[in-house]
Amino acid sequence: MGDSFWSVVVQQIVNGVSLGAVYALIAVGFALVFNVLKFSNFSHGGVLAISAYVGYFAALKLHLSLIPVLLVGTLAGGLIACGVEFVAFRSIRKKRGQLVYFFVTSVTMLMLLEQVLVIFFGASFFTYPRLISLTTLTIGQVSISVLYVLMMVASAIAFGVLAWALRFTRVGIAIRAASNDLITTNLMGVNVDFIVLATFFVSGLLAGLSGVLLGMSYTLYPQIGQLVVKGFIASVLGGLGSLVGAALGALALGVVEVLLISVMGSGLSPAVIFAMMVIFLLVRPQGFAGVSFQEKA
Amino acid sequence: MSYFITVGVFTAITTLGVLGTFVLTGLTGLFSLGQAAFMGLGAYVAALAVVTFHVPFPLALVLAVVVAVGVGYVIGFTTLKIRQDFFALATFGFGEAVRAVMNESVKWTGGAMGFAGVPRLTTPLLALVSLVAGIWLVRNVRGSKFGRDCLAVRTDELAAEVMGINAFDHKLKVFLLGAGLSAFAGALMAFFTTYVEPAMFGWMQSAVWIIMVFFGGRDSLTGAIVGAASLSALPEILRFASQWRVAIYTLIILLIINFRPAGLFGRWELSFETLGLKRSGPGPGRRLPGHAAEKGGAGADE
Amino acid sequence: MRKSLALFLILAMLAPVAVLAAGCSGGSNEILIGNIQDLSGPNKAFGLAMTNAAEMYKEKLNAAGGINGKKVRIISYDTKSEVQEAINAYQRLVDQDKVLAVLGPPIANMGIALAPIAEGKKVPIVGLFMDEKATTNSKTGKPYTYMFLGQNSSGAQARAIAAYAINDLKLKKFAILYNQQNAYSVSLAEPFIAYVTANGGTIVDKETFMTADKDYKAQLTKIRQAKPEAIYMPNYPQEIPLTLQQAYDLGIKATILGDNSYIPFATSSNTDPKASEGVYFPYGVDPSDAKLKQFSDEYLAKFGYAAIAQSYSGWDAFGALIEAIKRSYAASKKVTPDMVTTEMNKTKDFPGYQGSLTISPDTHRPVGLPMIILQMKGGKPTTLAKVIPPAEK
Numbered sequence: 004m005g006d007s008f009w010s011v012v013v014q015q016i017v018n019g020v021s022l023g024a025v026y027a028l029i030a031v032g033f034a035l036v037f038n039v040l041k042f043s044n045f046s047h048g049g050v051l052a053i054s055a056y057v058g059y060f061a062a063l064k065l066h067l068s069l070i071p072v073l074l075v076g077t078l079a080g081g082l083i084a085c086g087v088e089f090v091a092f093r094s095i096r097k098k099r100g101q102l103v104y105f106f107v108t109s110v111t112m113l114m115l116l117e118q119v120l121v122i123f124f125g126a127s128f129f130t131y132p133r134l135i136s137l138t139t140l141t142i143g144q145v146s147i148s149v150l151y152v153l154m155m156v157a158s159a160i161a162f163g164v165l166a167w168a169l170r171f172t173r174v175g176i177a178i179r180a181a182s183n184d185l186i187t188t189n190l191m192g193v194n195v196d197f198i199v200l201a202t203f204f205v206s207g208l209l210a211g212l213s214g215v216l217l218g219m220s221y222t223l224y225p226q227i228g229q230l231v232v233k234g235f236i237a238s239v240l241g242g243l244g245s246l247v248g249a250a251l252g253a254l255a256l257g258v259v260e261v262l263l264i265s266v267m268g269s270g271l272s273p274a275v276i277f278a279m280m281v282i283f284l285l286v287r288p289q290g291f292a293g294v295s296f297q298e299k300a
Numbered sequence: 301m302s303y304f305i306t307v308g309v310f311t312a313i314t315t316l317g318v319l320g321t322f323v324l325t326g327l328t329g330l331f332s333l334g335q336a337a338f339m340g341l342g343a344y345v346a347a348l349a350v351v352t353f354h355v356p357f358p359l360a361l362v363l364a365v366v367v368a369v370g371v372g373y374v375i376g377f378t379t380l381k382i383r384q385d386f387f388a389l390a391t392f393g394f395g396e397a398v399r400a401v402m403n404e405s406v407k408w409t410g411g412a413m414g415f416a417g418v419p420r421l422t423t424p425l426l427a428l429v430s431l432v433a434g435i436w437l438v439r440n441v442r443g444s445k446f447g448r449d450c451l452a453v454r455t456d457e458l459a460a461e462v463m464g465i466n467a468f469d470h471k472l473k474v475f476l477l478g479a480g481l482s483a484f485a486g487a488l489m490a491f492f493t494t495y496v497e498p499a500m501f502g503w504m505q506s507a508v509w510i511i512m513v514f515f516g517g518r519d520s521l522t523g524a525i526v527g528a529a530s531l532s533a534l535p536e537i538l539r540f541a542s543q544w545r546v547a548i549y550t551l552i553i554l555l556i557i558n559f560r561p562a563g564l565f566g567r568w569e570l571s572f573e574t575l576g577l578k579r580s581g582p583g584p585g586r587r588l589p590g591h592a593a594e595k596g597g598a599g600a601d602e
Numbered sequence: 603m604r605k606s607l608a609l610f611l612i613l614a615m616l617a618p619v620a621v622l623a624a625g626c627s628g629g630s631n632e633i634l635i636g637n638i639q640d641l642s643g644p645n646k647a648f649g650l651a652m653t654n655a656a657e658m659y660k661e662k663l664n665a666a667g668g669i670n671g672k673k674v675r676i677i678s679y680d681t682k683s684e685v686q687e688a689i690n691a692y693q694r695l696v697d698q699d700k701v702l703a704v705l706g707p708p709i710a711n712m713g714i715a716l717a718p719i720a721e722g723k724k725v726p727i728v729g730l731f732m733d734e735k736a737t738t739n740s741k742t743g744k745p746y747t748y749m750f751l752g753q754n755s756s757g758a759q760a761r762a763i764a765a766y767a768i769n770d771l772k773l774k775k776f777a778i779l780y781n782q783q784n785a786y787s788v789s790l791a792e793p794f795i796a797y798v799t800a801n802g803g804t805i806v807d808k809e810t811f812m813t814a815d816k817d818y819k820a821q822l823t824k825i826r827q828a829k830p831e832a833i834y835m836p837n838y839p840q841e842i843p844l845t846l847q848q849a850y851d852l853g854i855k856a857t858i859l860g861d862n863s864y865i866p867f868a869t870s871s872n873t874d875p876k877a878s879e880g881v882y883f884p885y886g887v888d889p890s891d892a893k894l895k896q897f898s899d900e901y902l903a904k905f906g907y908a909a910i911a912q913s914y915s916g917w918d919a920f921g922a923l924i925e926a927i928k929r930s931y932a933a934s935k936k937v938t939p940d941m942v943t944t945e946m947n948k949t950k951d952f953p954g955y956q957g958s959l960t961i962s963p964d965t966h967r968p969v970g971l972p973m974i975i976l977q978m979k980g981g982k983p984t985t986l987a988k989v990i991p992p993a994e995k
Binding site for chain 2: 642682684685686689690693694696697698710711714715717718719733735740741781782783784785787788789812
Binding site for chain 2: 043045090091094095098100101106107110111112114118119122229236239271272274277281288
């Protein structure tokens with residue numbers, strides 16, 4: 004019953020895609036804020052981490068089942084992200100601060116949110132209650148866990164809703180307009196404060212969803228938000244202008260990571276990933292999606 | 301050695317490392333998430349040179365800088381051509397790659413267990429002299445024509461190129477200067493803590509340095525030094541507050557950036573002029589356009 | 603306005619220095635013991651476990667009159683899990699606070715970093731830094747004078763489970779999966795491999811991962827392909843449920859061997875019993891021991907969360923240190939850090955929760971301290987055997 008070479012390859016690709024699906028959820032939320040405000044929002048990771056804990060307590064104390072927990076965590080993410088926008092970014096935006104200030108603030112927010120979790124919950128270890136039983140789908144010699152299937156389904160639904168909302172709702176259209184040109188959008192009579200808040204809310208929803216899903220499939224610890232760097236890498240590789248690119252970048256990153264580990268071990272794979280990344284950015288600076296946007300008018 | 305001197309030396313070394321971030325971010329507007337990796341590179345190269353290869357200490361310090369600048373040249377040459385956000389990502393990748401190599405080459409570096417047993421050769425005097433020399437160097441570079449050209453590139457790269465400034469060349473030189481400063485600080489640190497491990501040089505460390513620079517103001521050398529020195533000493537001072545200290549630290553930074561985005565010091569520099577011998581403080585007209593519209597003072601906002 | 607704000611902020615930050623400098627030195631009828639722990643970083647759970655245990659011990663001791671009429675006071679400093687902070691804290695404890703001895707962290711790299719510094723400062727550190735490099739100077743092979751370990755070293759723990767797997771479970775083909783960036787994992791993995799290969803077993807696959815990784819299926823898929831009889835997974839608490847679950851997901855049937863961090867995560871009701879079923883791991887104390895029950899109840903009532911391994915071994919380490927101070931007083935009516943160091947070497951049969959603790963003057967580590975081998979059954983650990991870790995060879 005030995006594993007044949009091809010079944011191992013297929014298994015590794017399945018592993019990579021399921022990892023990439025996790026990254027994709029983070030990357031798209033990350034890319035959404037980048038789209039509108041043009042900065043890399045690391046506080047996304049902090050929102051993700053807090054939502055993961057909110058979902059955990061909803062499951063533990065309120066004994067909610069899977070779907071309500073996902074909804075609570077998702078909503079919490081949206082609200083927290085609004086709070087973050089209000090506290091950390093609004094006044095910089097009002098003052099037309101440079102992009103670097105946004106960046107610095109977002110990293111600081113990530114540290115702060117993480118620290119809040121350490122202060123209140125760092126003393127104990129947490130794992131989510133078992134909302135779904137541990138089961139595995141096995142096809143031939145390839146197995147995939149139901150949890151990962153759930154993750155992919157949830158990501159797919161979230162992306163579907165997002166795509167629909169961006170295309171067909173008034174707020175969505177305004178967000179897309181704002182991502183082209185925030186100032187002109189303002190001149191056209193759109194309330195920019197509201198649009199930015201809405202962008203953060205939607206991005207926070209994605210952070211919340213990914214937080215709960217990550218919390219369920221991984222363990223809960225305050226630094227879980229640092230996974231945001233995977234979203235950062237994926238969205239840059241994808242081309243920072245594009246949500247589809249971010250999702251593709253994430254899938255590619257997942258598969259490449261898994262294949263590298265299986266070929267050469269985890270030790271030096273960050274070095275190889277770095278080299279590949281630089282070569283890729285030199286060869287194709289616009290990223291996967293090919294959307295190139297101008298840095299300065 | 302008394303405890304306060306120890307903290308002082310740590311602060312001096314950190315400040316020297318942060319100067320690397322300051323020149324890069326202050327002069328070119330780029331920010332590197334791999335700056336701490338240069339510090340790590342310097343620390344490991346110097347420690348290996350002395351402990352394993354019995355190179356004399358002063359030569360090891362030079363070697364640390366040379367290796368870091370060499371590696372920096374390769375990294376800078378390839379990554380400075382790409383856009384600013386990509387540069388942040390590329391330096392992030394570089395930092396993680398350096399850490400991966402440190403972890404992997406267990407035979408040389410001790411891997412995750414760290415590199416212990418480095419002799420304590422960094423004296424308080426050496427740390428202080430290095431810091432002063434570093435400050436002097438950075439001050440002169442900023443004041444030179446080269447430094448002003450860099451600021452032109454930072455403000456408007458296209459316009460600067462039109463004026464005949466080679467933007468790429470300037471960025472690369474500044475990048476190498478930053479790498480050298482941070483690596484030198486790393487070498488000093490290795491010989492002060494007597495122990496180095498890869499975990500000390502992660503991307504969060506680089507991000508903290510950027511925060512320190514913005515805390516004081518990236519257009520003020522005085523501000524960057526005060527920012528680095530006070531923020532690296534702050535956790536030590538707040539030790540009594542234990543788990544709250546990082547939260548307090550981040551809150552202070554958030555307040556500063558929200559209410560004084562140009563940093564505590566704006567463009568103010570400590571000098572004979574500003575000490576009151578001659579009055580020519582920071583007039584509004586001297587600010588860069590990006591800093592406009594701040595009303596000064598906490599609480600003045602909305 | 604702006605300058606005054608700047609000035610104000612700087613003054614506000616410096617003010618606490620004056621406060622600290624003013625009121626720190628210990629009174630002469632107090633015995634000061636330092637405590638260096640992570641109280642706000644990623645390993646806060648371990649740091650609190652040791653701090654709490656030491657505080658509990660101290661309260662009992664002081665209530666019973668202290669040592670020679672002197673009360674014991676513990677000065678705790680936070681490390682945030684950063685080595686540099688631990689070095690600062692140690693120096694501050696020695697130079698500013700003038701402590702008699704220090705209770706050290708349960709973190710390997712901090713022990714390694716502090717060992718040469720303690721040689722210079724000459725104030726002993728008793729801790730749970732399992733890595734043998736923290737107590738043995740790897741250049742001379744001799745023990746560091748001022749470093750003492752209060753539980754079995756990582757080498758002893760790894761050999762205990764390896765010996766059990768080879769001798770009792772009759773397993774021969776092993777794979778190993780561990781965090782290469784974590785000194786704790788590395789310090790367990792290396793002696794395990796050495797023992798297995800020296801005792802007739804083989805390592806068919808060795809896979810590593812990084813701290814930032816949360817998905818180990820790539821590595822586990824390779825392990826599955828190598829068909830080991832058992833997989834040793836010496837990892838940190840956060841990683842344990844993940845490795846177990848992902849191994850289960852991939853349908854791996856090999857026996858899984860763990861480390862002393864498997865409680866409480868592998869045993870938590872939130873970890874699926876299907877994933878942890880049959881896992882063997884070594885532990886410092888026997889959970890079925892009635893003596894533990896009283897301690898853990900008291901601990902839970904006092905702090906609101908459960909005791910973990912480091913609470914028990916932290917108690918033992920602190921207790922051994924207090925006994926050394928007492929012996930020193932009994933012998934010469936006074937006590938200095940060097941006397942405590944000398945007495946620590948004579949620690950013999952201290953009745954701890956891990957067993958009777960005797961510290962060897964040749965290694966500064968416990969000798970003959972048993973490890974308990976536990977197996978997960980239906981989500982609960984059951985005690986299988988008590989083994990004395992085999993010596994290195």
